[in-house]
Amino acid sequence: MLHLVNKSPFERNTLEACLKRAPKGSSILLYEDAVYAALQGTTLSAAMTQAAKTHDIYVLTPDLTARGLDGASILEGVRPVDYDRFVDLTADKGTVQSWL
Amino acid sequence: MSAESDNSAEPKVKRFMYVNRKAPHGTVYALEVLEMVLISAMFEQDVHIAFLDDGVFQVKKGQNPAVLEMKDFSKTYRALEGYGIEKVFIEKESMEERGLSADDLIIPVEVIGREELGALMESMDVVLSA
Numbered sequence: 001m002l003h004l005v006n007k008s009p010f011e012r013n014t015l016e017a018c019l020k021r022a023p024k025g026s027s028i029l030l031y032e033d034a035v036y037a038a039l040q041g042t043t044l045s046a047a048m049t050q051a052a053k054t055h056d057i058y059v060l061t062p063d064l065t066a067r068g069l070d071g072a073s074i075l076e077g078v079r080p081v082d083y084d085r086f087v088d089l090t091a092d093k094g095t096v097q098s099w100l
Numbered sequence: 101m102s103a104e105s106d107n108s109a110e111p112k113v114k115r116f117m118y119v120n121r122k123a124p125h126g127t128v129y130a131l132e133v134l135e136m137v138l139i140s141a142m143f144e145q146d147v148h149i150a151f152l153d154d155g156v157f158q159v160k161k162g163q164n165p166a167v168l169e170m171k172d173f174s175k176t177y178r179a180l181e182g183y184g185i186e187k188v189f190i191e192k193e194s195m196e197e198r199g200l201s202a203d204d205l206i207i208p209v210e211v212i213g214r215e216e217l218g219a220l221m222e223s224m225d226v227v228l229s230a
Contacts, residue, residue: 001221001222013153017121017152017153020214021152021214021215021217021218021221022218023215023218023219023222026222095221095222095224095225095226095227096227097119097221097227097229098229099121099229100121100129100229100230
């Protein structure tokens with residue numbers, strides 16, 4: 001299963017809501033303002049690093065670039081993906097849930 | 101279920117879950133999802149509804165949005181059974197965090213834990229969330 005999150009974790013609780021329920025081994029893709037959750041050095045970094053050990057966590061590169069974060073340090077274990085890979089993930093991971 | 105034929109043109113009944121995470125009257129999401137659920141009943145799919153986070157407030161007893169000149173759609177949840185929609189779940193942790201118990205709810209629902217709910221979502225073909 002692929003979980004999609006698109007809101008900043010500093011503004012909304014959608015990522016937290018997702019992490020509380022996504023079973024181990026499921027995939028989570030961070031895009032739009034949710035890419036801020038993938039950064040090192042934030043109050044969320046420790047929790048996200050931990051989450052990346054039990055889940056496959058992806059972050060959409062164009063959304064990082066758009067926000068001036070393409071050179072930024074992404075958390076270890078979080079995998080950057082482009083649009084093509086995003087499409088592949090939606091096709092490969094079965095059911096998709098958008099956390100709104 | 102017996103395999104009656106290999107006719108792949110037979111429409112497959114899919115497992116749908118409608119996930120409600122928002123409180124009822126501050127935004128239009130709850131009402132819109134409810135309408136979507138009622139419409140979906142016509143398509144004879146395997147429909148599940150889940151209430152979690154602030155979504156648990158959607159099925160609280162005693163709502164009276166008429167004082168805000170808004171529609172009281174909470175009564176419509178009682179009609180779900182009549183539409184053949186009986187798989188209605190509420191997350192235990194979300195209820196407890198908000199001081200609710202099963203006695204506070206307008207309809208009988210199955211109370212399930214967070215982990216179990218995550219697994220149930222995983223078993224769906226389609227998940228629609230609001």
